[in-house]
Amino acid sequence: GAVVSQHPSWVICKSGTSVKIECRSLDFQATTMFWYRQFPKQSLMLMATSNEGSKATYEQGVEKDKFLINHASLTLSTLTVTSAHPEDSSFYICSARSLDFPGPNEQFFGPGTRLTVL
Amino acid sequence: DQQVKQNSPSLSVQEGRISILNCDYTNSMFDYFLWYKKYPAEGPTFLISISSIKDKNEDGRFTVFLNKSAKHLSLHIVPSQPGDSAVYFCAAVDNFNKFYFGSGTKLNVKP
Numbered sequence: 530g531a532v533v534s535q536h537p538s539w540v541i542c543k544s545g546t547s548v549k550i551e552c553r554s555l556d557f558q559a560t561t562m563f564w565y566r567q568f569p570k571q572s573l574m575l576m577a578t579s580n581e582g583s584k585a586t587y588e589q590g591v592e593k594d595k596f597l598i599n600h601a602s603l604t605l606s607t608l609t610v611t612s613a614h615p616e617d618s619s620f621y622i623c624s625a626r627s628l629d630f631p632g633p634n635e636q637f638f639g640p641g642t643r644l645t646v647l
Numbered sequence: 648d649q650q651v652k653q654n655s656p657s658l659s660v661q662e663g664r665i666s667i668l669n670c671d672y673t674n675s676m677f678d679y680f681l682w683y684k685k686y687p688a689e690g691p692t693f694l695i696s697i698s699s700i701k702d703k704n705e706d707g708r709f710t711v712f713l714n715k716s717a718k719h720l721s722l723h724i725v726p727s728q729p730g731d732s733a734v735y736f737c738a739a740v741d742n743f744n745k746f747y748f749g750s751g752t753k754l755n756v757k758p
Binding site for chain 2: 533535538563565570571572573574575622624635636637638639640641
């Protein structure tokens with residue numbers, strides 16, 4: 530149980546276009562979803578936290594108008610990278626938590642999405 | 648500024664021997680620590696955790712040690728197996744339940 534999927538697993542796009550990444554909890558209801566970004570050989574950096582039905586909370590330095598997050602249902606959150614530029618190329622990974630699993634170790638990660646902006 | 652650091656990007660160990668992965672942190676307010684294991688093309692999966700009120704937690708072949716005075720934790724795997732080959736991330740949690748991750752250590756267990 531507690532499986533989180535991401536789609537697509539990798540995407541290549543042209544500079545200036547927008548890219549949407551989906552994060553789904555397959556067998557549980559995710560009250561909270563997190564979006565992380567990882568540059569090569571660096572740590573996972575939290576970008577934003579989203580709770581179902583409310584606006585996402587962005588970390589300092591993350592542009593909310595560039596990285597649009599929607600958590601419309603208890604099983605789906607989307608991250609849209611708007612007007613993507615080459616510096617947005619990175620590995621984006623989501624995770625999900627549920628009220629049914631309140632412990633701090635109960636955060637389940639998706640497999641990640643590799644974004645390359647040409 | 649990274650608050651959680653894994654200074655060894657890679658580690659190679661012979662099968663059957665002990666693997667020791669290290670992690671250092673700077674924020675004394677972290678109250679929970681976790682280790683995650685990640686295979687290629689998969690998301691990190693939870694391995695073992697420790698509360699700041701403890702200094703050791705053991706689960707089968709995996710033991711996590713916490714040295715609060717040194718702000719250091721380590722993961723011991725003994726005996727190491729080829730299937731343990733993966734990237735290991737340590738993470739720390741603050742009192743706002745926010746996670747801070749290290750950059751990972753790639754473990755290679757040679758048969």
